[in-house]
Amino acid sequence: MSSTAATAATQPAPRLTVRGLVKDFTGRRGATVRAIDHVDLDVGIGEFVCLIGASGCGKSTLLNIVGGLESATDGVVAVDGETVVGPGPDRGMVFQAYSLYPWKTVADNIAFGLELAGVARGERRERVDELLGIMELTAFADHLPKQLSGGMRQRVAIARALAPQPDLLLLDEPFGALDAITKRSMQEFIRTVWLRTGVTILMVTHDVPEAIYLSQRISVMTPRPGRIATTIEVPFGAVRGPTVKRDARFLDLVDEIEDLLQTRPEGAAT
Amino acid sequence: MAAHIVVTRFGMVRLSSHDAEQDAIRDREQVMTSPAGGSVEPGGPAEPPNGRASGGRGHRQGDILRLRGDVPGRVRWIGAALGVVSILGLWILASTVWSGEGFSVPTITATWNALVEMWRDGELWPDFVASSQRVVIGYSISLLIGVSLGLLIGSFASINAFFEPQVGFLRYIPATALVPLLIIWLGIDEAPKIALVVLGTVFYNILMVADVARAVPNELIKASYTLGARRWTVMRRVIFPHSWPGIVDVARINLAAAWLMLVVAELLAAQEGLAFRIIRAQRFRRIDRMFALLLVFGILGIVSDMALRMLRNRTARWARDD
Numbered sequence: 195m196s197s198t199a200a201t202a203a204t205q206p207a208p209r210l211t212v213r214g215l216v217k218d219f220t221g222r223r224g225a226t227v228r229a230i231d232h233v234d235l236d237v238g239i240g241e242f243v244c245l246i247g248a249s250g251c252g253k254s255t256l257l258n259i260v261g262g263l264e265s266a267t268d269g270v271v272a273v274d275g276e277t278v279v280g281p282g283p284d285r286g287m288v289f290q291a292y293s294l295y296p297w298k299t300v301a302d303n304i305a306f307g308l309e310l311a312g313v314a315r316g317e318r319r320e321r322v323d324e325l326l327g328i329m330e331l332t333a334f335a336d337h338l339p340k341q342l343s344g345g346m347r348q349r350v351a352i353a354r355a356l357a358p359q360p361d362l363l364l365l366d367e368p369f370g371a372l373d374a375i376t377k378r379s380m381q382e383f384i385r386t387v388w389l390r391t392g393v394t395i396l397m398v399t400h401d402v403p404e405a406i407y408l409s410q411r412i413s414v415m416t417p418r419p420g421r422i423a424t425t426i427e428v429p430f431g432a433v434r435g436p437t438v439k440r441d442a443r444f445l446d447l448v449d450e451i452e453d454l455l456q457t458r459p460e461g462a463a464t
Numbered sequence: 465m466a467a468h469i470v471v472t473r474f475g476m477v478r479l480s481s482h483d484a485e486q487d488a489i490r491d492r493e494q495v496m497t498s499p500a501g502g503s504v505e506p507g508g509p510a511e512p513p514n515g516r517a518s519g520g521r522g523h524r525q526g527d528i529l530r531l532r533g534d535v536p537g538r539v540r541w542i543g544a545a546l547g548v549v550s551i552l553g554l555w556i557l558a559s560t561v562w563s564g565e566g567f568s569v570p571t572i573t574a575t576w577n578a579l580v581e582m583w584r585d586g587e588l589w590p591d592f593v594a595s596s597q598r599v600v601i602g603y604s605i606s607l608l609i610g611v612s613l614g615l616l617i618g619s620f621a622s623i624n625a626f627f628e629p630q631v632g633f634l635r636y637i638p639a640t641a642l643v644p645l646l647i648i649w650l651g652i653d654e655a656p657k658i659a660l661v662v663l664g665t666v667f668y669n670i671l672m673v674a675d676v677a678r679a680v681p682n683e684l685i686k687a688s689y690t691l692g693a694r695r696w697t698v699m700r701r702v703i704f705p706h707s708w709p710g711i712v713d714v715a716r717i718n719l720a721a722a723w724l725m726l727v728v729a730e731l732l733a734a735q736e737g738l739a740f741r742i743i744r745a746q747r748f749r750r751i752d753r754m755f756a757l758l759l760v761f762g763i764l765g766i767v768s769d770m771a772l773r774m775l776r777n778r779t780a781r782w783a784r785d786d
Contacts, residue, residue, distance in 0.1 A: 263686050283692035293683040297705050297782040307691035338782050351687070358692060 207275060209394045210237040210260065210362055215269035217255055217420075229255050231419035232269070237362070242388050242395045244405035244412045248455055252420025253398045254366055260396065261287045261364050273361055283307050286355030287364045291371045293351055294339040300350050301326065301335040307358040325353040328390060345376040349383065356391065365397035369404070381408060382436070389432065402451045406444060407434075414454050423454055570752035575759065578752035587741065592760070595726055595737040598654065602661025603715075603722040609662075610669025611711055617670065618677025619703055627670075635667035640728050647733070657729035664725035665718050672718070676710030677703055709783035712776040716769055723761065 217230040229252040237243045247253045258264040260271055262281035271278040273285065286307075294303050301322050308318045326332045329349045339347055348368055355363060368384075369377045381404060388395055399405050405412050406428055416423045426447070430438050438444050528535060535543075552572070559569040570578070582588040617624045617631075642663055646656040680703050688702045730739035738757055745753035777784055 258686075261686075261690055263689060281686075281689035283690065285690060287687060287690040289683040289687060291683065292681040293687040295684065295702070295705075297708075297780065306688075310692040310697065340782065354687075354691065364690075 208236040209239045209241070209274060210235070210396065211270070211272045211275075212236070212256075212260065213270045213272075215256065215259065215271065216267045217252065217259065217264070218267045228419035230259075230266075231421050233415075233420065233422050235413060235422065237394055237396050240392050240394055241411065242409045243397070244409035245396065245398045245415060246400060246402065246405045246412055246451065246455070247415030247420070248400060248417060251415045251417035253415050256415075256420070257287075257364050257366050257396065257398050260362075261285050263287075283311060283358035284360050285362045285364055286358065286360035288348070288351045288355050288366065288368045290367045291344075291347075294347055294354075296339050299336050299338060300331055300342070303339070303350055304353045304357050307354060311358055321357060325357055328387065329353045343376070344372050345380055348372065348380060352384070352387065356387070356393065361394065363393050363395045365395060367398055367400070369401075370399070377404075378436075384408065385434075402448050402455070403439065403444075406447050406451070407436075407439060412451065414451060416455075426451065568751050570755050574752045575755040578750065579756035579759065582741075582753060582756060587736075588760075591736050591738050591741050592764075594734075595730065595739065596764075598657050598729070598737070599661060599719075599722050599726050602658040602725070603665060603719065605658070606662045606666040606669055606718075606722070607715055609666050610714075611673050614670045614673025615677045615699070615703060615707065618674035618680075618707075619699060624674070631667055631670055635671065639664035639725060643728065643732060652733040657726065657734070660729045661722050661725045664728075665721045668718050668721060669714060672714040673707070673711055676707045676714060679710065680706045709776050709780035712772055712780070716772040716776075719768060719772070720765065723765065727761075 212233060212235040215230055215233040215235075216228070218226045218228050220226050233256060235243075235245075235256075245253045245256065255264060259266050260278065262278050262285065278285075295306065298306065304322045304325055305318050308321060313321070322335075323332075326335055329352065331346065331349060331353065334342060334346065339350065342350065352363075352365075352368070365384075369380050372380060384395075385408060387393070395409075397405075397408065410428055410432065412426045412428060414423045414426065415421065428447070429443055430441075525533075527533070528539060555569070555572060559571040559574075563569045579588070613627065617627050639660060643656070643660065646659050646663075650656040650659055684702060684706065685698055688698045693701065726737075727739040730737040731743055734740035738760060742754050742757050745751070745757065
C-alpha cells in the first residue's frame, strides 16, 4: 500500500503499469496461440478505466494476469512500482458470477478477506457493517447467497473485494449476467462506490455504452492477437448522471468504439 | 386391486379430456371437409403449419407423468403408499398362492415370528453388532482415504495425472475376486473382512469425491486467492466446505456397496454376523429366518440412509434445495 513513489518521478506514478505484456497459450499439439501481444497499459491512482473488446480478445486474460491468477509469457505488470508475481488482497477481483461462498452469510462473505488478513473480530465487524451500509445490504447481513437476487450477489462480491481495502479493484464483466434493468442500477451503484471510496478500478466489459458511462478512459482491445487498438478519453466529468447517455458526444463515442470493434475481420462476429 | 383402480382412475381423468379433444377434432374435420376437398383455404381459420390432430396448438402434457414435472403432495403420498402396498401384496401372493415345495416363501407373520425368536435367543443383537462394526470400521477407512485422495485428485491436475491410471485400473478388478488372496494374506478373522469392505468401496469413493471437488467453481477459487488465501487455505476453507454436502451424498450412495462386501466376506468365513446367520439358516432350511435377516438388512439400509441425509441437511443448510 505505502510503497513510496516509483523511481521515475517525472509524472505522478500510475497505480498500475503494464509494459510489453505477452501471453501465449500452447495448444495440445504444441502450437502456440498469442492471446495478448505486447500490451502497454497505465491506470492512475483513483482512475476508472475500462478495457473493452469482443469475446476472445484476451481482455479477461489480461485482467487475470494483473490479478496474479495467470502468469505472463513476457512483460511486466507492476502495482505502485512493485512487480506482480501472484494474487493478493491488494488487488480485489469481482467475477461475472458464482464467486460467493454459498455456505457463508452475506456478512461472513464480506468478512472473509479480513479474516484471512488476521483483522480482529471487532474491527472486522465494524468494517463489514460499513460496507453493508454502502452496499445497501444491511438488512440482508444474515442471508445466504442463494436467497439473494443476481444484483445483490454482485454487490456482495464487490463489498467482499473492497473489504481488505485494495489498491486496485479488478472487475471482470461484473454485470454481464444481469438483466438490463438490474444492470443499469448496478452501473449507478458502482459509480457511487467509486466516488465514495476513491478506489482505482480496472473493469473489463464488452458493453460499449457501459464502458463510456462508467469510465474515464477506455482501452479498446482487438483480438488475435489481443492488442490495444486505441485508448479513448471519455469527455465527461467524474460526476455524471444517466442523462449523459443522451449527449451527442456520448452517442458519437458509442459509434466510434463500435466501429473499432467491428472493422477487424475476425473480431466482428458477436 | 387397489393399484389398478387408482391407475385407471387417473386414466379416466385423461380419457375425459381425450373426449374433449376428439370432439374438437371432429368439429374441425367438419369445417375442413365441408368446402369440398378442404386443404388450406385463404379465409378459413389459421391452421397450425404442421397441423396437429388436436384442439389448440401443441401437444397437451399429462399432469402425472410429465417429464421433470412436479406433482401435488397428494399424488406423491398416493404413489408412495401404492409402492408399499404393491410390494407387500407381492409378498402375500408369493407366500400364499405361489408358495410350494420348491419355491417356499414364509408369510409376513412367520417372518416376524422368526425375527422375534432370533431376538429372544439372543443372537440377533451380537450378529448385528458384529456386522455393523465391520462395516463401520471398513467404511470409515474407505471414506478417510476416499475423501482425502479424492479432494487432492479433484484439485490438482498433477495428482490427478498420477492417480488416474492406477485408480482407473484397480477399480475394474472386482473386489470379490480378491477374497482368496485376502484370506491367504490376512487369515480369516476380522482383518480380511474389513479389508474387503475397504477395497470394495474405496475406489468409488475416491473417484466420486474427486468429481465433487472438481465441481467447485473456478471463480470461487480465484476469488479466494485474490482475497489473500493461499493454496492450503483454499483447500481447507473453500474446496472442503463446498464439497462437504457432495461428500455426504457419495458416502450415502456407496454405503450400499460396503454392505454388499460385508455379506460376501461373512458368507465365506465368519463365526457371527447377519450374513453368516443367513448361511446358518440355510443349513436348517429356516427360510423364515432368512427372510427376517433380509428384512434387517433393508431396514438398516434405510435407517443409515436417512441418518446421512439428515446429517447433510443439518450441516449444509445452504445446499438444501428448498
